[in-house]
Amino acid sequence: MTWTPYCGVQKMNEKCFARCITKPAATLSPNDEACLMRCTDRFLEAFNLISATYVQRVQKERLAGEAGLPPA
Secondary structure, eight states: OOOOHHHHHHHHHHHHHHHHOSSOOSSOOHHHHHHHHHHHHHHHHHHHHHHHHHHHHHHHHHHHHHTTOOOO
């Protein structure tokens, strides 16, 4: 299965819902909203960190390839 941004959002929704919504109702409680916000923020921070690290690695490998060096 290929990862897509949609898959990432779906996974975030599933994990945060399972973690934060203990008693589903017609509306979200203030605690539910706060928990969902924190969970989403953590997920996005992790995604951004992983993405930045991956981009740096790809750039480093590309530069090494252009210089004729073996990959690190």
